[in-house]
Amino acid sequence: MKLKDIKTLITSGTIILAVGLYLVFAKPTDEQPPTNDGAQNNIVSQEQKHYSITPELAMNETGKQLIDVEFIAANDGDTMSVKMDGQKQRVRLLMIDTPEMNYDKGDPMPYAEAAKQLTTQLLEDAKSVQLLFDKGPETDKYDRLLAYVFVDGVSLHEVLLNEGLAAVRYVNKPNNSLEDELREIQQQAEAKKLNIWAYPNYLQRDGFHPEEVNK
Incomplete structure (x- = not known):
C-alpha cells in the first residue's frame, strides 16, 4: 500500500472516530420536538389516570349490579x-x-359544549358502557333513568368532575351512596381552578351564572 493511501486511511479513521465519540458524549439538546396543541389533545387519555371510583367500589356501596347498555347519543354532559x-x-x-x-x-x-364533547367522545370510543342504579328511585319526574355510568370500567362522573366540567348537585337520599367520593374529587378540581372553577361565582346555589364568566 502506498504511503499516500495509508495517510488517507488514517485521516478517514480519525474523522469517523471523532464523529462516533461526539454522538456518544455530546450533551442532549434542551429543545423538544414541536407538539400539536390542538383541541383534539385537550382531553387527556383516561387510561393514563388513576381513578378512585371503581366498579367494585360502586357496586359494594349501592348493593346493585352493573347493566350493559348501548350508547346512542349525548344531549349534554350529564344526559344521554x-x-x-x-x-x-x-x-x-x-x-x-x-x-x-x-x-x-x-x-x-360556558363549558357546556366541552362537557358534552368529553361525554360523547368517551362513550363513542368505549368498548363497554354500563349503568349502575343506586338504592333510591331509578327514574326522575321526566322519566329519565337515574344512574352512575361506567365507560370501560371508568366512572364518567369522576372523569367529568376531574376535568372541572361538572359539579356535585341534586343530591337526594338514598340515591347518594357515592356522595362523599364525588365531593372529594370535586374539591381537587376546585383547588386547581379547572374550567368551571376558574370563575368563583360561576356556580351558585341556584345553578350556573354565565354572566360571571362573561364579565
Missing part, C-alpha cells in the same frame, strides 16, 4: 340516550350537573 334491553332510554347522571346547552336559546353556557 342509550339502548337497554332493546329499548331506547334517557339517562341522567346521578348527583352531578354540567352547564346547560340551552338548545331552545341557541346559546350554550
Whole structure:
C-alpha cells in the first residue's frame, strides 16, 4: 500500500472516530420536538389516570349490579340516550350537573359544549358502557333513568368532575351512596381552578351564572 493511501486511511479513521465519540458524549439538546396543541389533545387519555371510583367500589356501596347498555347519543354532559334491553332510554347522571346547552336559546353556557364533547367522545370510543342504579328511585319526574355510568370500567362522573366540567348537585337520599367520593374529587378540581372553577361565582346555589364568566 502506498504511503499516500495509508495517510488517507488514517485521516478517514480519525474523522469517523471523532464523529462516533461526539454522538456518544455530546450533551442532549434542551429543545423538544414541536407538539400539536390542538383541541383534539385537550382531553387527556383516561387510561393514563388513576381513578378512585371503581366498579367494585360502586357496586359494594349501592348493593346493585352493573347493566350493559348501548350508547346512542349525548344531549349534554350529564344526559344521554342509550339502548337497554332493546329499548331506547334517557339517562341522567346521578348527583352531578354540567352547564346547560340551552338548545331552545341557541346559546350554550360556558363549558357546556366541552362537557358534552368529553361525554360523547368517551362513550363513542368505549368498548363497554354500563349503568349502575343506586338504592333510591331509578327514574326522575321526566322519566329519565337515574344512574352512575361506567365507560370501560371508568366512572364518567369522576372523569367529568376531574376535568372541572361538572359539579356535585341534586343530591337526594338514598340515591347518594357515592356522595362523599364525588365531593372529594370535586374539591381537587376546585383547588386547581379547572374550567368551571376558574370563575368563583360561576356556580351558585341556584345553578350556573354565565354572566360571571362573561364579565
